[in-house]
Amino acid sequence: MTEPLLRTKGLNKAFGALQATDNVSLTLQPGEIHALIGPNGAGKSTLIKQIAGGLAPDTGQIFFDGQDITGLSTVARARAGLGRTFQISALAMEYTVLQNAMLGALGQAGTVWRFFRPVMQDAALRGAAQNALERVGLAGLATRRTAELSHGQRRLLEVAVALTLKPRAFLMDEPMAGLGTDGSQALTAFLDQLRTEAPILLVEHDMDAVFALADRISVLVYGRIIATGTAAEIRADAQVREAYLGQEEGA
Amino acid sequence: MSRTGLINLALFAMLPLTAGAALMLDEPFIITLATKVAILALAGVGLNIALGLGGLVSLGHAAFFGIGGYAMGILASHAQSFVPLMETPFLIEGTRSMPVIWLVAVIAGALAALAIGALSLRTTGVYFIMITLAFGQMLYYFAISWPAYGGEDGLSIYVRNGFPGLNTLDPIQFFGIAFVILALALWGAGRLAASPFGLALSAARQNEARVETVGLSPYRLRLLAFVISGAVTALAGALFADLNRFVSPTMLSWQMSGEIMIFIILGGVGRLYGPVAGAALFILLEHVLGGLSDFWHVYLGLLLLLVVLFARGGIIGALAGREVAHD
Numbered sequence: 001m002t003e004p005l006l007r008t009k010g011l012n013k014a015f016g017a018l019q020a021t022d023n024v025s026l027t028l029q030p031g032e033i034h035a036l037i038g039p040n041g042a043g044k045s046t047l048i049k050q051i052a053g054g055l056a057p058d059t060g061q062i063f064f065d066g067q068d069i070t071g072l073s074t075v076a077r078a079r080a081g082l083g084r085t086f087q088i089s090a091l092a093m094e095y096t097v098l099q100n101a102m103l104g105a106l107g108q109a110g111t112v113w114r115f116f117r118p119v120m121q122d123a124a125l126r127g128a129a130q131n132a133l134e135r136v137g138l139a140g141l142a143t144r145r146t147a148e149l150s151h152g153q154r155r156l157l158e159v160a161v162a163l164t165l166k167p168r169a170f171l172m173d174e175p176m177a178g179l180g181t182d183g184s185q186a187l188t189a190f191l192d193q194l195r196t197e198a199p200i201l202l203v204e205h206d207m208d209a210v211f212a213l214a215d216r217i218s219v220l221v222y223g224r225i226i227a228t229g230t231a232a233e234i235r236a237d238a239q240v241r242e243a244y245l246g247q248e249e250g251a
Numbered sequence: 252m253s254r255t256g257l258i259n260l261a262l263f264a265m266l267p268l269t270a271g272a273a274l275m276l277d278e279p280f281i282i283t284l285a286t287k288v289a290i291l292a293l294a295g296v297g298l299n300i301a302l303g304l305g306g307l308v309s310l311g312h313a314a315f316f317g318i319g320g321y322a323m324g325i326l327a328s329h330a331q332s333f334v335p336l337m338e339t340p341f342l343i344e345g346t347r348s349m350p351v352i353w354l355v356a357v358i359a360g361a362l363a364a365l366a367i368g369a370l371s372l373r374t375t376g377v378y379f380i381m382i383t384l385a386f387g388q389m390l391y392y393f394a395i396s397w398p399a400y401g402g403e404d405g406l407s408i409y410v411r412n413g414f415p416g417l418n419t420l421d422p423i424q425f426f427g428i429a430f431v432i433l434a435l436a437l438w439g440a441g442r443l444a445a446s447p448f449g450l451a452l453s454a455a456r457q458n459e460a461r462v463e464t465v466g467l468s469p470y471r472l473r474l475l476a477f478v479i480s481g482a483v484t485a486l487a488g489a490l491f492a493d494l495n496r497f498v499s500p501t502m503l504s505w506q507m508s509g510e511i512m513i514f515i516i517l518g519g520v521g522r523l524y525g526p527v528a529g530a531a532l533f534i535l536l537e538h539v540l541g542g543l544s545d546f547w548h549v550y551l552g553l554l555l556l557l558v559v560l561f562a563r564g565g566i567i568g569a570l571a572g573r574e575v576a577h578d
């Protein structure tokens with residue numbers, strides 16, 4: 001087996017008495033989509049936060065490309081090549097769609113310490129931003145104020161900004177939420193080919209998308225991974241059916 | 252041209268037109284008022300870089316204003332008494348040269364902002380407001396209890412400092428200096444807002460997590476904004492002291508910090524020309540209402556309340572309507 005690009009080792013995180021992350025060890029291999037599923041409150045977003053930065057685990061480590069990044073800041077992890085999208089959109093709401101994408105391109109280019117040249121006239125950055133918007137289908141909304149976007153469109157913009165970073169791995173927290181059927185299908189098709197650029201750790205509630213995309217699926221319940229396997233293995237897993245999939249069908 | 256553009260142009264032209272008219276009508280006092288507006292607006296342009304672009308609500312900007320003022324006062328007082336500032340390890344003499352004084356003011360303001368910012372910017376929200384206020388008060392009390400430069404009474408300079416080729420004692424010429432500096436600062440602040448740095452800084456105000464996620468450090472962006480902001484406000488302080496030929500701890504008081512912030516709020520937070528509109532209105536009110544009633548601050552407070560409640564974009568915002576800057 002190839003070296004994993006991303007690996008967590010025995011991560012634990014408690015909020016008071018609540019064990020939100022319970023001894024989580026998982027890997028992300030080059031070229032794969034590893035989906036993370038589990039009921040609401042299972043600790044999926046909490047896990048993503050610990051990997052992307054911004055929330056320190058109580059114990060355990062995170063390795064990226066063989067380096068221990070547990071002690072690094074969010075900024076340093078982003079620079080190292082972790083491209084994250086948020087479950088609750090974190091965008092500059094006063095900015096246009098294009099400006100948000102430009103911000104990502106600027107972060108990637110590392111040319112922020114410039115004080116006189118108008119950034120919106122920077123052809124290279126503009127090209128990178130425009131290209132990312134085109135890939136997710138937002139090019140037509142480039143001049144729209146971000147605050148005016150629908151929730152689904154904001155999720156797509158999150159993905160576009162992550163694309164401008166040219167990351168080495170994607171961490172995506174429910175990118176399909178609010179997209180509707182057509183939108184989900186379009187994004188599913190897009191992520192399907194994106195995995196060849198960089199592997200994706202994908203938190204997603206849309207089971208059609210997960211089963212269509214994931215090379216591997218991990219099921220998180222009460223902070224603990226109860227199973228990891230291919231789509232077929234997960235579907236057949238009795239424990240998973242009882243803890244999660246069964247519930248969904250019953251609900 | 253957009254409506255905001257027209258308003259900005261009118262605001263910009265208003266000062267030299269007023270000063271020019273006052274010159275024809277032989278009203279030097281009006282020229283001095285216009286000069287005061289230009290200088291106070293400059294202080295506001297400085298604060299607006301931190302407050303408007305960076306979202307940093309500093310209630311301690313009088314510190315930088317006062318540091319600029321004392322840079323002028325200390326250098327000029329040594330020049331006027333022919334006593335060097337220090338002789339060992341090397342000789343530093345006072346000066347009457349405005350450009351030298353400005354340079355010292357800008358550097359001192361930037362260094363003070365670096366120190367104050369480095370500590371304050373580790374906090375956010377109301378803690379940031381309080382800690383900047385506390386730093387400002389520390390400097391204020393230090394100035395009061397430092398007898399070498401006048402202590403509580405302040406420091407008078409008998410003759411306005413000089414600028415090569417100009418007679419700075421002539422009100423219109425000193426107005427010219429202040430106005431050109433304001434114009435340059437407005438131009439620079441406009442470029443800054445549209446620059447890569449400005450894009451990232453303003454994004455950090457809107458959503459900190461977003462900026463971190465693209466690999467940029469909000470702390471560093473804000474610290475640099477704070478330093479630039481402090482330097483510009485210090486330059487305004489040096490000019491203000493030269494306008495009055497006097498510097499005192501009042502320039503360092505929290506009321507002064509509040510006034511600079513009021514210019515911005517009145518004019519419109521984050522609007523390039525907001526401080527010009529705000530400072531002009533402030534000085535106008537001070538002289539119109541101040542002449543009618545000793546309690547003019549009550550009316551100012553009322554106006555501020557109205558602006559905050561009904562015109563969040565300040566005067567410029569109210570005049571320009573719901574126009575949003577794109578790109």
Ligand SMILES: Nc1ncnc2c1ncn2[C@@H]1O[C@H](COP(=O)(O)OP(=O)(O)O)[C@@H](O)[C@H]1O
Nearest residue numbers: 015018020038039040041042043044045046047
């Ligand atoms: N900052 C926090 N403080 C306290 N509890 C939290 C915090 N963040 C998340 N939680 C709790 O941790 C659990 C996991 O949350 P989360 O990771 O958001 O779940 P998921 O993304 O799987 O729906 C939930 O019970 C949630 O209420």
Ligand SMILES: [Mg+2]
Nearest residue numbers: 044045046087
């Ligand atoms: Mg979640």
